Amino acid sequence: MLALAPDILLLDEPTNHLDLDSVEWLEDFVRSYPGTVLVISHDRRFLDRVATRIIELEGGMLKSYSGNYSAYQQKKAAEVLAHQRAFEKQQVHIQKTEDYIRRFKAGIKSKQARGRQLQLERLERLEDRTPERRLRARGMRINQTSGDEVLLVEGVSKSYHGRILLRDIDLRLHRGEKIALIGPNGSGKTTLLKIISRQVQPDAGDIKLGSRVQMALFTQEHEDLHPEHTVLEEIILTFDLTLEEARSALGGMLFSADEVLKKVGDLSGGELGRLAFLKVMLSGANLLLLDEPTNHLDIPSCLAVETMLRNYPGTVLLVSHDRFFIDQVAERVVAIEDGRIEYYWGDYSYYHEKKMAREQELAAAGRESAKKAPGPDRRQREAEKERLRIQRRLEREIEALEQSIFAAESRKTELEAEMSDPATYSNDEKALLCSREYEQVKTALVQQYKRWEDLQEALQPLAEGKG
Numbered sequence: 001m002l003a004l005a006p007d008i009l010l011l012d013e014p015t016n017h018l019d020l021d022s023v024e025w026l027e028d029f030v031r032s033y034p035g036t037v038l039v040i041s042h043d044r045r046f047l048d049r050v051a052t053r054i055i056e057l058e059g060g061m062l063k064s065y066s067g068n069y070s071a072y073q074q075k076k077a078a079e080v081l082a083h084q085r086a087f088e089k090q091q092v093h094i095q096k097t098e099d100y101i102r103r104f105k106a107g108i109k110s111k112q113a114r115g116r117q118l119q120l121e122r123l124e125r126l127e128d129r130t131p132e133r134r135l136r137a138r139g140m141r142i143n144q145t146s147g148d149e150v151l152l153v154e155g156v157s158k159s160y161h162g163r164i165l166l167r168d169i170d171l172r173l174h175r176g177e178k179i180a181l182i183g184p185n186g187s188g189k190t191t192l193l194k195i196i197s198r199q200v201q202p203d204a205g206d207i208k209l210g211s212r213v214q215m216a217l218f219t220q221e222h223e224d225l226h227p228e229h230t231v232l233e234e235i236i237l238t239f240d241l242t243l244e245e246a247r248s249a250l251g252g253m254l255f256s257a258d259e260v261l262k263k264v265g266d267l268s269g270g271e272l273g274r275l276a277f278l279k280v281m282l283s284g285a286n287l288l289l290l291d292e293p294t295n296h297l298d299i300p301s302c303l304a305v306e307t308m309l310r311n312y313p314g315t316v317l318l319v320s321h322d323r324f325f326i327d328q329v330a331e332r333v334v335a336i337e338d339g340r341i342e343y344y345w346g347d348y349s350y351y352h353e354k355k356m357a358r359e360q361e362l363a364a365a366g367r368e369s370a371k372k373a374p375g376p377d378r379r380q381r382e383a384e385k386e387r388l389r390i391q392r393r394l395e396r397e398i399e400a401l402e403q404s405i406f407a408a409e410s411r412k413t414e415l416e417a418e419m420s421d422p423a424t425y426s427n428d429e430k431a432l433l434c435s436r437e438y439e440q441v442k443t444a445l446v447q448q449y450k451r452w453e454d455l456q457e458a459l460q461p462l463a464e465g466k467g
Helices: 020-032 046-051 069-104 110-122 188-194 231-236 241-252 269-284 299-311 323-331 348-374 378-419 430-463
Strands: 008-012 036-040 052-057 059-066 149-160 162-172 179-180 204-209 214-218 285-293 317-319 332-337 339-345
Touching: 008 020, 008 241, 020 046, 036 046, 046 069, 046 323, 052 069, 059 069, 069 110, 110 269, 149 188, 149 317, 162 188, 162 317, 162 339, 179 188, 179 348, 188 317, 214 269, 231 241, 231 269, 241 269, 269 299, 299 323, 317 323, 323 348, 332 348, 339 348, 348 378, 378 430
Parallel strands: 008 036, 179 317, 179 332, 214 285, 285 317
Antiparallel strands: 052 059, 149 162, 149 204, 332 339
């Protein structure tokens, strides 16, 4: 699709299932895209970086707000407050007028009362804008408090089909910590969570849980849900709750009286996520392992989950590509990089700042090392490791770009054949469509070849060990 460089791009949750590097690449692409982009997304940082206008769909109506998502939030909050004040003021006026009419409609001031009645009938009444049904934050209890040391991961390694995924991983969690585990797709984040939860056996290493630790796991695939159960049965058969308590808990997660009778196998992605998160909440566990808990949730639901996790008294280890979510919940970031982990004592914004500073520092150190040709040391090894990582990323992007170029060149050849066909140029409409698409493909190819040349230029010094 991108190879054709269309005038309008329609993107529906484009950041779902992308790793953080890919999301940031997509942000740069969308920001520099010359055409129009209409995107549906619950990724608030993505919207802040790429959007110039927010269109809100609420109550079956569309309303436009200039600016990015943060600007929309401010304008929306001011708008809601102003409307609520105007509504309350009007209600006071209506109440006073109705009281006057009741008091004087049959007395000496009946003429004035009738006049006020006519005024009320002509009054354009403001609506009481009751917010749409949304997920509300609620307290998450734990059955018991764990010991101070909650989890100890020592020397864990794991390989699949000869490829080393995790190499000698050490990780320690203390009571009350909330840690985000990040890394590229395929780096082993989900595998590490499954090793910790005993669903996958490591090739080497050990997992130790602390005293009184109770663990709950939220997975992307929701394997612990039973498709043949109704939503209500999923809760009743898992937890010691009365029917009323189960319905109340489900209602808090936006499952209405009728919806609790739906089969789990018929639920949407968002509904499955809400049901799975409710089971985590009701478990009373004091250690939560969460793999992409906000996938398929709308923004108000993400806000509710953030609030619940911030106030949760237990320990959290989460995987997420939602940078805003990580900033709101995590106190520490653990990044899986080339099979090993690096610690960052702050949220995602802190991690990103340190990562950028380190990349600049390593690049400068690499250039200086190449000039002075010093002996091998730790700094040089780190610079070499970073050079190889950037080189691999560029090589992957070049490979994907070459595939797009091949597809565009093939389409260009097809269009040239079509335009030379007498059946095409004898049909004005078809000829016009072919001509337009041909020009779009040519434009896309020019841009892609330019990008390919830029990438090759960036890759060359890295391949020669000079980056």
